[in-house]
Amino acid sequence: MSKIRRIRDFQHTFSFSSQEQQFNVFHDRFLKSDLGRIYRAVPWDGMVSALGLKEAKKGPKAIFSPRGKVALMFLKHYADCSDRKLVEGLNGNLDWQFFCGIYIGTDRLENFKIVSEIRSELGGKLDIDALQKVLYGHWSPHMEGMNAVTMDATCYESHMRYPTNVKLLWECTDWLQRLLKKVCRENKSAMPRSKYLKWKKRYVSYSKMRRKTKKKRQALTRALLLLTEKFSLELDRWEKEYGLSFTVDQYVRRAAAKKAHAQQHALFHHGVRPEGRIVSLDRPYVRPIVRGKEKKPVEFGAKVHKFQVGGIGFIEHLSFDAFHEGIRFRKTVLDVQGLTRTKVKIVGADAIYATNKNRKFATGNGIGTDFKRKGRAGKHEGHRKKLAAAITKERAARLEGSFGNDKEHYGLKRIHARTKATEILWIFFGIHTANALEIGRRMAKARLAKAA
Incomplete structure (x- = not known):
């Protein structure tokens, strides 16, 4: 092994183009690392085949090959960092580039969302x-x-965030109000009257309270149930009378908001504990898992x-x-x-x-x-x-x-x-x-x- 030296001592003579000239040297060094051990241990062809990944025959050539897409998912968890930092590291780390089967050279990957796009593609094919x-x-x-x-x-x-009934109802109310506001603005119509701003201030005040009393919680819950129902019915009326169409995500969220409202209404007014309780409007598929741990x-x-x-x-x-x-x-x-x-x-x-x-x-x-x-x-x-x-x-x-x-x-x-x-x-x-x-x-x- 050659002696490690500081770049500033020979910065006028060091050539970064040696990455191409001494490919085998750098690749052998990569295989000796933990990332290289993962690289040797993964059956790449079998995984690509099981996922049904193929090179696109039409259009521009993708940056990552089918094998590179699978490698990027392994690298994501090996590095244990965000998508943005993963792409930043990939730009400057030659070992990471070897692992993913790409050579960036003097170029740079700027779009860090490519990681989430690949994750979404593979998520639909996972068996x-x-x-x-x-x-x-x-x-x-x-x-x-x-x-x-x-x-x-x-x-x-x-x-x-840790879910509570008040937080969930506020998420539903706030999102439905913003969607209704957008619909009214696009159709040049006035927003229906509501006490949304009043209860928004009260929710903010309630959130800042260290001791949340039962009286205030019940008043806020009752108001949010009414507001959620009002905004949901208004959207249903606009859709029925004016033939409006929404995106798939908006339909899914509206359905989740209606289900959450029905569950919370039954719990608040009748004490009926919901089955399949929704705890997040953003992730309606998540359920509370009782583990019984002390902390x-x-x-x-x-x-x-x-x-x-x-x-x-x-x-x-x-x-x-x-x-x-x-x-x-x-x-x-x-x-x-x-x-x-x-x-x-x-x-x-x-x-x-x-x-x-x-x-x-x-x-x-x-x-x-x-x-x-x-x-x-x-x-x-x-x-x-x-x-x-x-x-x-x-x-x-x-x-x-x-x-x-x-x-x-x-x-x-x-x-x-x-x-x-x-x-x-x-x-x-x-x-x-x-x-x-x-x-x-x-x-x-x-x-x-x-x-x-």
Whole structure:
């Protein structure tokens, strides 16, 4: 390795064009980095085929090839930064350019929205099961212990403000009022009279209060319910009488606002707790997930049930609606056996899975678990306790540890995507970027051992 020097010491003689002249030198350096290990670990052709990506035959040539689009999603979670900073880094980082299969040279990418455009394109094509089969097929030679599986669920939260009934109703009222105002302005008609400005001031004052009394909350809720209903009915009247048309996004938001109003009206006036409660007008698909944690009893985002084989995690089920992970024990075991073509002999899962039905299934199929024993101790109780302790340690250290690793280092602490499809894509690539780095390190270790 040559000595590292300061650019200012030889800035008049250093040639940046050497990136082209010494391509192999720079590329070999890239392959030795963690990003290069991910690059070696990803089955690019299989993923491109599973996503159904092809080069466009008509029109100008895209900046990113189908392979480059997939690489950009991995790079997004490896860098764990915003789309704007990702594009800025791509302009100046040669390793990132190698990873995405482009060479920018003296040019610059200015449009950072290209990342979200690619994310939206891939989100509509994502098939989690098909892609995970491709990944497993490529990674399986570097995985051990296929007959042992651990499983658990976690919530990957969406990036949104903490929802309350008053905040939700104000979002609906404010958005419907702005839409109605736009319609009236375009049709040169006067806005219908309302007390919107009065209650806007009161909402701002209420928001600044440290102690929000029940009396003020009820008065504000009642007024916002009336305003939301009034603006919604006015828009319906304009659409019916004048044949106005709205965009798809506006129709979706109007439907979400109507549903939220109906839910909050029933809750406020009749005490009926809503099913499928809407907590955000921007993300009407997000539901409250009750987790029961001390610091965070309720989370808002996608609940993901994962299983881990050979230290590599895969998504078994993903839903924005709450579900009980205990009922997915049998299906997870069968899915693992279908994926690995190996009979599962050991399963690690926490106490929520230890139902009589799951115990019966595990016993009937000769599967060892770390469930707490019921009834009398058998003659092999000492052996059973050692096995259960080893399984619990593996699950707590590796599977639950991967949840924190994904959230802290691979962009899954808060999901900043704006649609349901792109949120699912975000979670998928965040999880498998961590997996790809682990497999890449195993591959590098095997190459060193073989060379020695």
